[in-house]
Amino acid sequence: MFRPRPRSLELRVDRDSVAMGDDVVSHAGVLSVPRGTLLSAAIERCSPEIKAPGWSWVAVVDGMAAAVWSVDHGVHLLVPDRKLSRGPVEVFFRYFAQIDPVWLFDRLARGERPDRRALEEQYAPIARERYRAELRRRERELDGRLLSTACVEALRHYGAEFTLHADVACEFTHDADAWVVRRADTMFQVFRGGGGPIASLRPHAFGEAWLVGMLGAAVRAAEGWEALPDAHVSPDLELTRSGGRWTSRGPTVVQVHSELAASVAQLAHGRSVSQMLEVFDV
Known part of the structure; x- marks a missing residue:
């Protein structure tokens, strides 16, 4: 007997913890999206609830690094976009701290492995330079000072x-x-x-x-x-x-x-x- 396929499919979503205490409650959950939803839209739909500017996440879909996501830039796909036709789809967001999401996407798009520690070491000199430039800007443009x-x-x-x-x-x-x-x-x-x-x-x-x-x-x-x-x-x-x-x-x-x-x-x-x-x- 013919059974019509369900009109929706499941996204089984989880993410890394970002700090001590963040892992007290499980981050795993299930979302339903219409069958045929684009991969990019599905990743955006189930993106982490932590909306901190400057934080980067790598979305691993069914075991493959599929995108870099950030609240600043949204979804940047590392694979061709496609319609999701079969479920459930496993989506895990790996936390890549405050590595610039544009820089991170560029490295992964060139074929580098999503090894957070190795990428953090590469990015560290850039982060220090940017942080110091930001401090100089604040010193120049803002009246407040840390010490009395x-x-x-x-x-x-x-x-x-x-x-x-x-x-x-x-x-x-x-x-x-x-x-x-x-x-x-x-x-x-x-x-x-x-x-x-x-x-x-x-x-x-x-x-x-x-x-x-x-x-x-x-x-x-x-x-x-x-x-x-x-x-x-x-x-x-x-x-x-x-x-x-x-x-x-x-x-x-x-x-x-x-x-x-x-x-x-x-x-x-x-x-x-x-x-x-x-x-x-x-």
Whole structure:
């Protein structure tokens, strides 16, 4: 007996998680589309619900990398478009972080494998150059600055030389060390030299006081004094050490990676930038 084919077919969709906590709930789902829907339209229809500009995804359809998708540019097919006639169709979106989607499409269209780690390594120098250009634009066009005037003056008092200061990032040198301060959501992050952050702090004013204290400690040590002054430490900030990491609990957030940084955090708690200058000056 003849049975007419269903007028729709299933898309079985899933995606990578993008961060810790994003995998608590499954991303797998099923959508129905009319039979004959174009592949490009089907990919757009089931695209990730995370609509973050600058994020790239590779749509793998029935095991084959079929397209690069981004909220900025939509679907860029890596295969010829076609009408979908049979289902179910398996669609998995692989997360390629903040690799530029146009650059990513160009590489994959040339035949490179969709190896995220290898492509991230290729793209890293371009990303750094673009990020720095964006910071320079923000520094030039926006009035806001990450650090307060009081903090900047205090750091200069200790010999810091500023090379960039925008609303979301600041760079300076001190005693041949390159320092970078960034706003990361609500966190005040500090980097010194290469690698990851040496401190993640909150609130912002506390982060500024800590930063002044770190330079003050360096100057004291260079001049032959004890790096840390003999000053009252607030009992309200309790730090816990686990391996080489010191952390806090409560509204004041501390994540640091040295005993000196932890001690400076305890001195900075409850003090302003100007008060830290008074405490650390010799």
